[in-house]
Amino acid sequence: MTVAAAIAARDPDLLPSRRDEDWRWTGLRELIRVVPPASAAVRDVAGADALADLGWPTLVFANGRALEEVEVAIPATGKGRFVRRFVSAGAGTAHHLEATVTVGEGARLVLIDSFEGQAGDYLASAALSFDLAAGAEVERIVLLDDAEDAVSVARSTVALGAGARFHQTVLAAGAKRQRFETHVRHPGEGVNVRLDGAYVLTGKRHSDQTTVVTHVGRDGVTTQLTKGVAADQARGVFQGRIVVERGADGTDARMAHHALLLSDRAEIDAKPELEIYADDVACAHGNTVGALDEAAIFYARARGIPEVHAKAMLTTAFLGEVVERILNDEVREAAHAWLLGKLEGLA
Numbered sequence: 001m002t003v004a005a006a007i008a009a010r011d012p013d014l015l016p017s018r019r020d021e022d023w024r025w026t027g028l029r030e031l032i033r034v035v036p037p038a039s040a041a042v043r044d045v046a047g048a049d050a051l052a053d054l055g056w057p058t059l060v061f062a063n064g065r066a067l068e069e070v071e072v073a074i075p076a077t078g079k080g081r082f083v084r085r086f087v088s089a090g091a092g093t094a095h096h097l098e099a100t101v102t103v104g105e106g107a108r109l110v111l112i113d114s115f116e117g118q119a120g121d122y123l124a125s126a127a128l129s130f131d132l133a134a135g136a137e138v139e140r141i142v143l144l145d146d147a148e149d150a151v152s153v154a155r156s157t158v159a160l161g162a163g164a165r166f167h168q169t170v171l172a173a174g175a176k177r178q179r180f181e182t183h184v185r186h187p188g189e190g191v192n193v194r195l196d197g198a199y200v201l202t203g204k205r206h207s208d209q210t211t212v213v214t215h216v217g218r219d220g221v222t223t224q225l226t227k228g229v230a231a232d233q234a235r236g237v238f239q240g241r242i243v244v245e246r247g248a249d250g251t252d253a254r255m256a257h258h259a260l261l262l263s264d265r266a267e268i269d270a271k272p273e274l275e276i277y278a279d280d281v282a283c284a285h286g287n288t289v290g291a292l293d294e295a296a297i298f299y300a301r302a303r304g305i306p307e308v309h310a311k312a313m314l315t316t317a318f319l320g321e322v323v324e325r326i327l328n329d330e331v332r333e334a335a336h337a338w339l340l341g342k343l344e345g346l347a
Contacts, residue, residue: 003028003125003153004096010035025237025269026179026208028151036123039063039090046118051083054330056112058083064095064124072111076104076133083112086126088150094123101129103136105161110328111140115154117147117175126154134161140168141331143338146175148205155181162189169326170197171335173342174205174234181210188217188248197226198322200342201234201266208237215243215278219250227322228259229315230266231346240285241273248278255285260292260318262346316343 006014012035018027042062051058059082060067074080086097103109113128124146132138146152152175158166170180184193197209213222228236238257259268272285292314316339323339326332 003123004127006035007094007096007123007125022210022239025235026177026206028177031177032123032151036092036094039093039095039122041065042089043067045087045089051085051112051114051334054083054334056081056083058085060085060087061097061099062087063090063093064097066099071099072101072109074103074107074109077106078104079108081110083114086113086115087118088116088122088124088146088152089118090122091119092121096125096127098127100131101138102131103133103138105133106135107133108136109138110331111138112143112331112334113140114143114145115152116145117150120147120149122147122150124150124152128154128156130156130158130166132158132160132164132166135163136161137165138167139326139328139331141326141335142168142170142180144170144172144178144180144207146173146178148175148203150175151177153179156183158182158184160185160187160191160193162187163191165192167194167327168196169322169335170209171338172197172199172207172209174199174201174207177206179208179210184213186213186215186217186220186222188215188220188251191220193222194325195222195224196322196325198319198339199228199236200319200339200346201228201230201236202232202345204233206235206237208239210239212241213243213253214245215248215251215253216245217248220248220252222253224255225322225325226257227319228268229262229319229346230259230268231262233263233265235267235269238270238272241275242283242285243275244278244281244283246277249280251278251281251283253281253283257287259289260315261289262292312343312346315346316340319343
């Protein structure tokens with residue numbers, strides 16, 4: 001049962017439901033009784049000002065279709081930087097898209113994937129794949145900016161060659177239901193994976209970041225840091241699973257999720273998991289959910305800082321740790337600006 005299959009058949013019974021343990025907090029079958037009709041093809045969509053400032057080559061997908069038949073493929077030892085915009089512009093419709101990224105041996109890629117809602121009440125699905133050859137490096141930032149009343153699900157699968165590096169940062173603003181999955185098959189062999197995320201949720205927005213990293217070989221490294229804030233009646237979901245298979249000795253895997261509740265009616269659900277079947281590994285996970293530090297707020301107010309500004313400063317600093325881990329300067333600045341824009345909605 002997948003969202004793509006449900007869209008193709010227009011059959012809501014094919015949607016994942018809360019009875020599926022992996023979808024217990026983001027079930028769709030209970031929410032969607034009728035699958036919307038297919039989105040119409042469009043040739044023009046509004047620009048994205050923040051990304052246009054970068055001046056990078058941009059590929060646009062609108063309502064599940066590429067406006068140009070181009071895929072991201074970086075040859076061996078090459079370098080590239082791209083923006084991919086996945087735009088939903090058909091109100092009350094549904095669409096699915098598939099796209100691939102291939103990075104040759106020793107090549108370097110910096111990629112921004114922007115999911116944008118330019119209409120309302122849509123159902124969007126995306127299947128994205130990454131294939132990194134030996135020694136390849138990818139830094140990916142994902143901006144999830146769906147419409148408030150939309151349902152959006154994206155699944156990324158990552159295959160890695162020996163010595164590759166895959167670094168990802170997901171920034172999410174939520175939707176009626178929003179889910180972003182990342183599945184990594186980690187071969188060990190000196191491969192380094194970083195999967196970070198941050199979410200800023202207001203109103204009744206819902207965002208789910210789910211990751212599964214499966215270590216199948218020796219001497220692999222995975223680090224994860226996800227932070228989020230939920231206000232009003234919003235709901236944040238984090239599900240992280242790291243699996244270390246037999247024979248994957250020498251694995252070093254660390255996962256942490258920390259969240260702030262800014263309202264008594266907001267909700268955070270977190271499920272970090274480790275499944276370890278190998279010896280000689282260094283694995284750990286941590287999870288905290290709490291409120292802003294009242295002592296820090298009092299300290300700031302005692303020095304003349306209004307309470308609303310003090311809370312904004314503390315929240316910005318809390319989430320800023322995720323953005324600061326982005327290596328590329330241009331991407332880090334764009335991510336910081338995007339995050340600040342979402343934090344303004346908390347005031």
